[in-house]
Amino acid sequence: MIIKTVNLETVCGITSTFPENILPEFAFAGKSNVGKSSLINALMNRKAYARTSAQPGKTQTVNFYNINDAFYYVDLPGYGYAKVSLQEKERWGKMIERYLHTSRQLRAVFLLVDIRHEPSANDKMMYEWMVYHGYAPVIIATKLDKIKRSQLQKQLKLIRSGLGLKGESLILPFSAETKQGREEIWALLEELMQE
Ligand code: GDP
Numbered sequence: 001m002i003i004k005t006v007n008l009e010t011v012c013g014i015t016s017t018f019p020e021n022i023l024p025e026f027a028f029a030g031k032s033n034v035g036k037s038s039l040i041n042a043l044m045n046r047k048a049y050a051r052t053s054a055q056p057g058k059t060q061t062v063n064f065y066n067i068n069d070a071f072y073y074v075d076l077p078g079y080g081y082a083k084v085s086l087q088e089k090e091r092w093g094k095m096i097e098r099y100l101h102t103s104r105q106l107r108a109v110f111l112l113v114d115i116r117h118e119p120s121a122n123d124k125m126m127y128e129w130m131v132y133h134g135y136a137p138v139i140i141a142t143k144l145d146k147i148k149r150s151q152l153q154k155q156l157k158l159i160r161s162g163l164g165l166k167g168e169s170l171i172l173p174f175s176a177e178t179k180q181g182r183e184e185i186w187a188l189l190e191e192l193m194q195e
Pocket of ligand 1: 036039146
């Protein structure tokens with residue numbers, strides 16, 4: 001897809017009502033620092049549209065990016081930032097759940113995990129929420145350039161077992177550094193948009 005326009009159209013905080021969009025939505029979740037902003041920028045061919053987090057966990061909003069007036073890229077708040085109170089963590093969690101529960105246009109959810117590490121308890125919880133709300137999350141394993149090619153299968157297995165993925169669940173390895181995996185993610189988004 002040729003990206004003509006990217007507009008951050010709506011920003012929702014804890015108490016905001018989510019917009020009732022007509023265009024399809026695709027939501028992206030992952031813990032702080034996993035590379036979510038870098039993924040958005042790589043997909044959109046923008047250098048710094050979504051701010052990469054100098055202070056992870058700071059912006060706790062749901063951001064709706066209108067792309068080409070064709071679909072929304074929905075950036076869910078990063079979770080798991082250690083320096084935040086439990087109460088605050090619960091509020092973000094509720095916001096994410098509320099979005100998953102209420103969006104009518106949400107076509108697919110993407111969960112980002114770092115390819116180098118075993119998924120955390122928060123990653124697993126997020127995955128389970130997504131499944132609970134009826135979605136089959138697509139896993140994006142970020143920072144692919146940080147591992148050796150020979151480690152890939154082992155790491156994918158670790159992610160699969162850590163999240164408790166079912167056999168058919170898709171994991172797409174991705175690197176914002178080399179852009180490896182970008183075409184596969186785009187192909188999937190385009191396919192889902194047709195549905
Ligand atoms: P966010 O908090 O999930 O939005 O994460 P960011 O996109 O801000 O990335 C967190 C850090 O990881 C930054 O220092 C990025 O430069 C780095 N990073 C993100 N993606 C990649 C990647 O694919 N490869 C490498 N080597 N670093 C990455």
